[in-house]
Amino acid sequence: MIASMFYYNPKDWILAIFRITKSETIMTLAPTLIFISLYSWGIVYLEVYYLKLSENSYAKDITIMHSLLGFAISMLLVFRTNTAYDRWWEGRKLWGSLVNNSRNLAIKLKVFLPAEDQGSRTFFRQVIPLYASALHKHLQKESTKLQLDEKPHPELPDFDNNPHVPNKVAESMIFKINDLYKNKIISGDQLIVLNDEMRSFTEICGACERIKNTPIPFSYSAFIKKFIFIYAVTLPFGLALSLGYFTIPVTAFIFYVLASLELIAEEIEDPFGTDINDLPMEKIADNIKRNVKDILT
Amino acid sequence: MIASMFYYNPKDWILAIFRITKSETIMTLAPTLIFISLYSWGIVYLEVYYLKLSENSYAKDITIMHSLLGFAISMLLVFRTNTAYDRWWEGRKLWGSLVNNSRNLAIKLKVFLPAEDQGSRTFFRQVIPLYASALHKHLQKESTKLQLDEKPHPELPDFDNNPHVPNKVAESMIFKINDLYKNKIISGDQLIVLNDEMRSFTEICGACERIKNTPIPFSYSAFIKKFIFIYAVTLPFGLALSLGYFTIPVTAFIFYVLASLELIAEEIEDPFGTDINDLPMEKIADNIKRNVKDILT
Amino acid sequence: MIASMFYYNPKDWILAIFRITKSETIMTLAPTLIFISLYSWGIVYLEVYYLKLSENSYAKDITIMHSLLGFAISMLLVFRTNTAYDRWWEGRKLWGSLVNNSRNLAIKLKVFLPAEDQGSRTFFRQVIPLYASALHKHLQKESTKLQLDEKPHPELPDFDNNPHVPNKVAESMIFKINDLYKNKIISGDQLIVLNDEMRSFTEICGACERIKNTPIPFSYSAFIKKFIFIYAVTLPFGLALSLGYFTIPVTAFIFYVLASLELIAEEIEDPFGTDINDLPMEKIADNIKRNVKDILT
Amino acid sequence: MIASMFYYNPKDWILAIFRITKSETIMTLAPTLIFISLYSWGIVYLEVYYLKLSENSYAKDITIMHSLLGFAISMLLVFRTNTAYDRWWEGRKLWGSLVNNSRNLAIKLKVFLPAEDQGSRTFFRQVIPLYASALHKHLQKESTKLQLDEKPHPELPDFDNNPHVPNKVAESMIFKINDLYKNKIISGDQLIVLNDEMRSFTEICGACERIKNTPIPFSYSAFIKKFIFIYAVTLPFGLALSLGYFTIPVTAFIFYVLASLELIAEEIEDPFGTDINDLPMEKIADNIKRNVKDILT
Amino acid sequence: MIASMFYYNPKDWILAIFRITKSETIMTLAPTLIFISLYSWGIVYLEVYYLKLSENSYAKDITIMHSLLGFAISMLLVFRTNTAYDRWWEGRKLWGSLVNNSRNLAIKLKVFLPAEDQGSRTFFRQVIPLYASALHKHLQKESTKLQLDEKPHPELPDFDNNPHVPNKVAESMIFKINDLYKNKIISGDQLIVLNDEMRSFTEICGACERIKNTPIPFSYSAFIKKFIFIYAVTLPFGLALSLGYFTIPVTAFIFYVLASLELIAEEIEDPFGTDINDLPMEKIADNIKRNVKDILT
Known part of the structure; x- marks a missing residue:
């Protein structure tokens, strides 16, 4: 039950102090x-x-050590806290960019595509949100986490032959856009205008993978x-x-x-797991789906 | 009364020390x-x-614990302070970008649009400031805060069917600009020059939503x-x-x-609420309105 | 006298320790x-x-409180110091960008404009440095500081009707550049190449206003x-x-x-005031003037 | 054996506490x-x-000094820890960008190149991953580390005549792309769209060199x-x-x-060495190879 | 001798602890x-x-003050250390960008210039590295440090009439590139592709000047x-x-x-001086020279 509660009221002290949840x-x-x-x-x-x-035993003064090292351990833990939080927040930002990126691409395509080209509209209405859900699944796969591990992983059968699904989706979008350009449905200036969004998808994916496969x-x-x-x-x-x-x-x-x-x-x-503090990637992917559908119909 | 005081004199110590306001x-x-x-x-x-x-009771020395943990608690609170301030300042920067962006778009359009095209001028004079006020309202809606919450919200009737107003406004601007491009009123080079501003609106909105719907x-x-x-x-x-x-x-x-x-x-x-420390979004939206009106007439 | 000394020798300890100046x-x-x-x-x-x-009075041990809170107060002051310094340094960076931007625009225009077009050269030789000095005056006006204040300000007569001078200057530059483009004096590719500089002016101004009108x-x-x-x-x-x-x-x-x-x-x-530590905006504006004059003659 | 273990389980306390490895x-x-x-x-x-x-000897109170300096030494070590970690993480980000960059370039080329041009495809399929492995070797050479050292290095025979391999690889890619542009196989708009990736390779290399040859x-x-x-x-x-x-x-x-x-x-x-904490550059280069091969066939 | 040792072995403790050098x-x-x-x-x-x-004299307890202020002074020094290091590292990054920028410009020009145009090649082979050495000399001049000082400097005769050498060099490069564009030797798309490098030179110079002429x-x-x-x-x-x-x-x-x-x-x-910790600008300028010569022949 708690695992589904992402938004909490930060001002509720009673809950925070007295409720001890399973994930605590x-x-x-x-x-x-x-x-x-x-x-x-x-x-x-x-x-x-x-x-x-x-x-008066000597033992009593051992506390001197704990007090001399008290600064060091506190600071080290704050360093730990800061770096962990930075990763979590970077992950959140990346998924925020994914939302922006998907919306922007959808809006631009809506405007650039001729009103009669229902086929392309349907294509992008389906493929843009697909990227988010493919990324979601990709990040929760065991093989993504172990991507950089130099040990063999016999327990994961197609560890190295796994197709990279988000890449495939990005590819199909870029292919479609280039196709429209070749067929003069969108102009060269419009192609340049779409370039930022095309690059972003792969960059967001790469950055998420980096956070996932590299602990401190x-x-x-x-x-x-x-x-x-x-x-x-x-x-x-x-x-x-x-x-x-x-x-x-x-x-x-x-x-x-x-x-x-x-x-x-x-x-x-690692903000891409399934713990209570992890990012609600599924929810975000749903929002993207709803947003894109809204725009491209 | 205090709730309307955003700019205060940071050098007034007497006020800061002795006046205890409702929001304190x-x-x-x-x-x-x-x-x-x-x-x-x-x-x-x-x-x-x-x-x-x-x-000489043992109880007297319990203070050792408070002094060993004194560093830890102070550092944790400074971590808390830093992250909260970073969000607040990021929110302020985003609304600052919104001002820049609106001004820049207005200036460019003023210059790019032919003198006789009063219709387009009027259109942008109304729609550019509309974005800021739509964003303001969007950020104060309960449903924006709960966007990523995985629990159902029966108390908010159209939680999922809410149209996304800022998106609609951005869409109408991009549609209009593309229209001008298709009708050769602005050239391809000018379209590229306008692209940065077109992207920014949606990005600012996405970043504000992220701050709003993700507490630490x-x-x-x-x-x-x-x-x-x-x-x-x-x-x-x-x-x-x-x-x-x-x-x-x-x-x-x-x-x-x-x-x-x-x-x-x-x-x-959460800098997008209505507390005394929250951002004066309404005032900023007003300034944008005045600025854009100044430029586009 | 001291108020005019911006560059000091950071290695002069005697001065730093024993000279107590009015601004101390x-x-x-x-x-x-x-x-x-x-x-x-x-x-x-x-x-x-x-x-x-x-x-042995109980009063003696009140110092325990000061020592437990010693961390908290020090950290809070360091937080304060860091955020204040960040603003000051951001302000310095913005004025540094203004220098770069003015130089870059001048160099590009020198190169893009045909040798015989003395009129345009004279125009930009005067208008580019004007931006810096207009921004300088704009930032020291009381009304800029109180821009976001929600209280009425009867003491500042044209609080809301003040024209935004830096915007006017930017506008006139963009207007001129677009004019050159329309008259085919500069090409579309060159227009795109000039776009970054055109955007920057307004962005620098907006960021300076943000620092000015938003204390912590x-x-x-x-x-x-x-x-x-x-x-x-x-x-x-x-x-x-x-x-x-x-x-x-x-x-x-x-x-x-x-x-x-x-x-x-x-x-x-607030690095845009007239205190000893504030930025030497006037001097920087002078440098821009000299640089641009050097380039565009 | 340990040297090959990059991904570890950060939640395994027993291992972390009791296993003392050679690299500890x-x-x-x-x-x-x-x-x-x-x-x-x-x-x-x-x-x-x-x-x-x-x-009661005076010697006993020497600990006062250690306690007064306890803060200073802890903070200095945290400063040290932060800067070292920032370099390590920057290095990781750079190699992450290399992955993104290689993927993006491959995807764009796949789409831009005509289906029949198998020669160019083969060329890029081989050369793109080559950059990563050239960079890997370049960063582990002694001469890269000593690049900025002002002492002569007689022990490294061709210290100054070493060809810069990653530069050569980048050059050959840009040469090929320009060739395609001159032969009208890709258009001018597409050239601009490929520019970001072309720049990135050299920038990533330069940033890695900076981290390598500049200790604190x-x-x-x-x-x-x-x-x-x-x-x-x-x-x-x-x-x-x-x-x-x-x-x-x-x-x-x-x-x-x-x-x-x-x-x-x-x-x-220095994250580009061969210690246990260093980046698995070889593994990343392998992944790039597999990714690019996947895309460009 | 020590002054020439930029790269040191960070793992050599004996040297660090027992060797006391002149610069210590x-x-x-x-x-x-x-x-x-x-x-x-x-x-x-x-x-x-x-x-x-x-x-039991009251004097003995004066140490309470030193211990209460121990945090404050340590934190202030760490603030000082952080800001100083950030400037040093920013300076290093800027010179790193100069290397990248020079390489990129050389590579692109090599590829864009027709094989027979030996004149332009020779021009850029000489002028690109010139920028780095002009910047080096510019940053070590007394007048650069005092640029923003509001006091008159009679001891520096042409304080205000000094020509800005790096600007002149940048100008000549941009002039040449524009010339090639006007003569259709490079296309408009290629001009846009070269724009980033053209801007960067002046921006790097401006940022170095900022660090140089603005102490904390x-x-x-x-x-x-x-x-x-x-x-x-x-x-x-x-x-x-x-x-x-x-x-x-x-x-x-x-x-x-x-x-x-x-x-x-x-x-x-101030990382642009001649102390042991300062950046080896001369060495970097040499490297740029060697790199550019390698590429453009």
């Missing part, structure tokens, strides 16, 4: 949070009740996870002597914040 | 601030006067609100033993700062 | 700094000498000022018990830093 | 980490067991390394008295975080 | 660092040995220097009682870090 990071993190709580409890028990370390460099992704893990795991050592059993919720909450930021970024950075 | 975040937050103050008072009373926790990903929006809530709610536990009753204003002020940043961002990120 | 923020802030010092003295006297609060959203401006004010005013309460009379310079310096950042941002964000 | 920064840093641990042990032994400095300014690179070194080397002096032997892992971990960020940035900022 | 900031800062060390020694002597202030606003530059100065000068007051003689290296190191960031930014923000 807290659901994914739940097992780890339980583990980290038990682990913290173990450390507190060990330090405070078993070893009976005094308030493995080094950053791995380093951030290692950093969060070590940071959280060493936290109770320092906190136990200052906080006693309060160490448990504190460690859990700090881990929840850090890991959530990474988890959300992971989800956002 | 403090008005929206007032009930929550009262609640949070009472809640803080409760925690202080509990810890200091009822349980009589000593200065639900995950971030929900996570930030959850984070602020838990941060503020746990604050008095740690502060009570260090600050006594001072805990109340301190907690309230920290909550006010964090929540205000989120609230302002929520308001700014 | 410290001059603007002087009265407030004196007030804040007296106020801090009052608080110190009250807490330390009158109430004789002990070192009132909510941010007001919130930042409120935040600085409350932060500075509560500072001595916490510091008095730790710093004694040192509270006075410390509070004053912190206030000086925070308020200066806001003040500089206010000045920078 | 920890392998590069291992010797330094051992040294820094021994060094920390030495300082602790000296201060705590040999000199027996008391808890030497001053920043040297300053960041000096800063990390001094920061890490002085750390144990302050920590020893608070942390005892815990100083050793704490210093090592802080150094590991800071140095890793610099190391990853160094690797990322 | 530490050389420039040396006298100030000695002064600041003596000054710190004076303050320590005064507070600790002469006045014998106790550990004086207010920011002066404010940052004042802030660093006061921050460093007040530091020993607070540190003396906690650190004793350790105050001296700590103050010196903090000052070194803050001042270095400002110094590097000053050097980087």
Whole structure:
């Protein structure tokens, strides 16, 4: 149900704070949070009740490390958040351009085509929206994601022989337009005027593929996870002597914040999936269909 | 009265500091601030006067958590502020382009059209400004905001059959220009010269729709609100033993700062509404009207 | 004298540190700094000498709040600094484009116009630089700043009937170029080649107007000022018990830093005024004049 | 084996945290980490067991310096991370444009060329993908990296006489297209329509060369390394008295975080090498080949 | 020797850490660092040995101020670093575009010019690279830097009568191309195809001039220097009682870090000088010469 809710009211705080949906990071993190709580409890028990370390034990000051590295980890996560959001927003922009592009092409063709050429009108009424839905399917195929992977993929039988459907659709449009030009139905000036739209389709597709098949460099992704893990795991050592059993919720909450930021970024950075935050490509493709139909009839 | 004040003097500190207007975040937050103050008072009373926790209680050090997470929450809010402002400024730029575009088209047509063709002049004098006001109305319709929502909207009767007015206006302009071209009133070279303006209208509209119907990903929006809530709610536990009753204003002020940043961002990120910070689209549309009238008479 | 110094040596530290000029923020802030010092003295006297609060008083820990909010206020000011600088730099870029555009148009016309057509050359030699100086005057008019203000302005008599001078100048250029095209003095291909420059003038003007008539959203401006004010005013309460009379310079310096950042941002964000940091539009217009004259004779 | 893994699953935490691959920064840093641990042990032994400095020794507060500079170093590393990532992502975009450009050119030529002209088709089917593989080889040559170096390079024999292969390929394409134009196989309007693609090839090549031959300014690179070194080397002096032997892992971990960020940035900022994070140029060139072959047969 | 080293190995840590070259900031800062060390020694002597202030003196807590302002100063320096680097990188991009532009123009002309027209070929083979070297000289002239300065410059005799050499070169190219067009050696379509390159030269020149003659606003530059100065000068007051003689290296190191960031930014923000980090314009101009010669023979 939630998966179908793209537009939400950003001003509804109650919903945001108290409704925990299936897609929430807290659901994914739940097992780890339980583990980290038990682990913290173990450390507190060990330090405070078993070893009976005094308030002046060296262990207490381990928190210095967490505070010196607090800036670094926050900044790294903001870097992560920014790059993930930029990809998501670029994806949204690309699909926005697809809408504009389809509308513009349709309007120009409506105007350029002679009133009696119903055949061409019908052709474009069907083919322009086809591009959007072909792109939608293309971006959700496993083989698109793995396009640049240098390992063989025996599990995907025609990995390399897959025809590139959006390219085929673009080709058929350009072919048709050139045909009209050769038959003098549209003039050379009009051909030039249509060129921007013809180029855009392939460019939008290429840019979407780039976002899809290139996650952020493995080094950053791995380093951030290692950093969060070590940071959280060493936290109770320092906190136990200052906080006693309060160490448990504190460690859990700090881990929840850090890991959530990474988890959300992971989800956002590929905006062409089927998660709740992903772009409603199907809906956009429908809108294009309706718009083009409106214009070209 | 305030809602009509778009241009303010950015150097007037007294006004900014002491005038609390209806639209101020403090008005929206007032009930929550009262609640949070009472809640803080409760925690202080509990810890200091009822349980009589000593200065050395573990509870006192809970503030470590707030200080370790202080960076994270500040950075997240700045990320929020930046993205919201970017949308607002992009919206402003788009309406600025609309002004440029309308002026340029009007100037070119004035020059290209033969002096005797009063009919075409009158046509464009009316239709160019019409685009801006059609876009204005289009952006404030509920159905534009919910365009990408995958839920059905029975409360909006012709949700899907709504004609797209700005498209219709653009279409009529392109139709007219093509007509002039076919009748050899403007040449092929002039058609190419007019192409940029013809494309721009639809592109501006598409970009405004994108800003309108796509808030930032639900995950971030929900996570930030959850984070602020838990941060503020746990604050008095740690502060009570260090600050006594001072805990109340301190907690309230920290909550006010964090929540205000989120609230302002929520308001700014959709610049096409009717709030005080929203773009004066009506005024801009009026200016376009006056400009175009000036040029095309 | 200082107001005429646009190019300064960025490597001169002594000048930067010790010369306090009239335009310096410290001059603007002087009265407030004196007030804040007296106020801090009052608080110190009250807490330390009158109430004789002990070192363990709850008041001492109020500084926790300032340290938790230290990140938030710094980041907000950096956000402010970045957006103000971006506007200033965008303004500079726009005037740089104006230079390029004027030069390019002059060079192309020199080359396209037949050697004997002295009349057209003289026309463009005068009109191209006129655009820059018309834009300069347009941007410094009160009515340009208040263009989008929805309040009536009885103090500016022809607020709405003001002719838009830069538009008139652009119009006359485009008219002349089209005339040359109609008379076959320049060809259709050359018309297309001149199109980019023709569009640019109006676009530069529109972008400058946008920067001029749109300060950052009132909510941010007001919130930042409120935040600085409350932060500075509560500072001595916490510091008095730790710093004694040192509270006075410390509070004053912190206030000086925070308020200066806001003040500089206010000045920078409108780069088309007459302050020391504002763009030397007159000088640039002169350069354009000299350049165009050089080329077109 | 790892070197061939470009696409990884960004959601696989276990892999990211526990698998330490050859390319990991920890392998590069291992010797330094051992040294820094021994060094920390030495300082602790000296201060705590040999000199027996008391808890109140001045040395203990040296940590103040690390905490005051903690912001500065974190921000500098984030600046480093951002610029390195921006280059990497720009490189990825450039190769993405190469894909789009090759596809677009192929599609347009397919449509523009008469069905019987098999010769030209074969020509472009071979030459378009050749550009990508020529660029790939060009970017991995030592002489491309040192192009702007002002020192002589006797170790590279034909440093200055190297023919610029991608330029040659671009030339042959433009030559062929112009030939088709002269022979009226494609019209003037079609020539203009092909112009964007012709320009793009050289521009992509130039931009890749720029990223390759220009590391970030030497001053920043040297300053960041000096800063990390001094920061890490002085750390144990302050920590020893608070942390005892815990100083050793704490210093090592802080150094590991800071140095890793610099190391990853160094690797990322040149995306055209053969490291694990570098762009799979060969794979992309293969895809272009397959795409173009698909289209032009 | 160092001044000729543009390409350095970014992975060489030993060199970066231990080699102190003439151009290093530490050389420039040396006298100030000695002064600041003596000054710190004076303050320590005064507070600790002469006045014998106790550990509980109010002076000790002055460090609170440095820690509250630590964020602000770090962020301001990162803002400074970012803007300086952006200018440097923009400068690099502009010279990269110059390379692309020169290559593209040469390739197109090679192809468009008839094989027998050796005269035109020789002309462009000489004039295209001339633009780069004229721009190089133009950017290093004192009068270019002071172009927008409103003070008179009697020390530069023909400050205002200087001919603008790059403009002259661009003019001669455009003149030649137009000549070829008039004589029907190149067609109108080809003229349009050459237009982008013709525009680019003047635009690159204008953008370089902008970077050269516009340092960041004086207010920011002066404010940052004042802030660093006061921050460093007040530091020993607070540190003396906690650190004793350790105050001296700590103050010196903090000052070194803050001042270095400002110094590097000053050097980087004008990338067209002759410092070690500045762009190797001469080398790039040589490359253009070699490239163009390769293509046009």
